[in-house]
Amino acid sequence: MTRLDAATAARFAAIALGHVRQGYPHKLDHVLLVDEDARPPRELHPIFFGSFDWHSCVHGWWTLLTVARLYPGSGETARIAALADDSFTLANVAVELAYLDRPQSGGFERPYGWAWLLMLHLEATRHPDRHWAEALDPLARAFAERLRRHLPVLTYPIRTGTHFNTAFALVLASEWARAFDPTLAELVGERAWHWFGGDRDCPAWEPSGDDFLSPALVEALCLMRTAPPERFGPWLRAFLPRLGEGEPATLFRPVTVSDRSDGKIAHLDGLNLSRAWCWRSLATAFEPAGRDEAERVADTHLAAALPHLCGDYAGEHWLATFALLALLA
Secondary structure, three states: OOOOOHHHHHHHHHHHHOOOOOOOOOOOOOOOOOHHHOOOHHHHOOOOOOOOOHHHHHHHHHHHHHHHHHOOOOOOHHHHHHHHHHHOOHHHHHHHHHHHOOOOOOOOOOOHHHHHHHHHHHHHOOOOOOOHHHHHHHHHHHHHHHHHHHHHHOOOOOOOOOOOOHHHHHHHHHHHHHHHOHHHHHHHHHHHHHHHOOOOOOOOOOOOOOOOOOHHHHHHHHHHHHOOHHHHHHHHHHHOOOHHHOOOHHHHOOOOOOOOOOOOOOHHHHHHHHHHHHHHHHHHHOOHHHHHHHHHHHHHHHHHHHHHOOOOHHHHOOHHHHHHHHHHO
């Protein structure tokens, strides 16, 4: 089974270092109410202005901090620490927080960016010799509170294979909540079961043309992470009852990426990586033969995507994060 090594981690770090402070091109999630609201990304988001969009910058930083922790002797570690020291300041966080108080900002980066910010804060706490977690804590608490208010009023989960996917956000948010907010962790578990606990015999109508998440597999991973094992096992067998027969077949086959310069089509490289992450994570729920098959399928998906993490900015600004998720699963 393919694993993370120092050379691969250094490659991921080099990719992320190349974009977390690259200001342009940039896609803003920004509502203008008056002419004066038309401001450049660096003014609106002094920490997360790079990487084409806010959320990609957030998880680019997660990639960097994770690599720095796992491989402290890497040649990139000192540069990562210096950039993080310069970025994660109380003054910069105050500007990011103030943005959340703007009119029309309630849906800003919901839920994908919210969940990744929580993951970044969680990773920052694993660097106790640095001030990063303390600086980011108010921002993490603000997004956790938004999630707490949002989950009860979200009548229906969003099942698309893109940023709006509810299950993916809950997978990430639950990890942070278990460490810092038990009541939020409980709410995440309750809502996940409410939305997904009755699902049966998933047809896995995927992929769609710009998926970077598998709606089927990420839902299964969500319940694996949030439901008690005695609930999850029977649910998984009912949700994907023919996995042992290689069905739904689409989940076992890497997807084809026809144009990596097209930002939406390039999402499909991410689908191969996120499927690998899900398959590896879910493997522990299977019997030994099923576990071996899950790991084989994960490696097949990884092999299809790992050569394409850089070369075109459409994928380069974000794919390394999902490769890291998969290799750490």
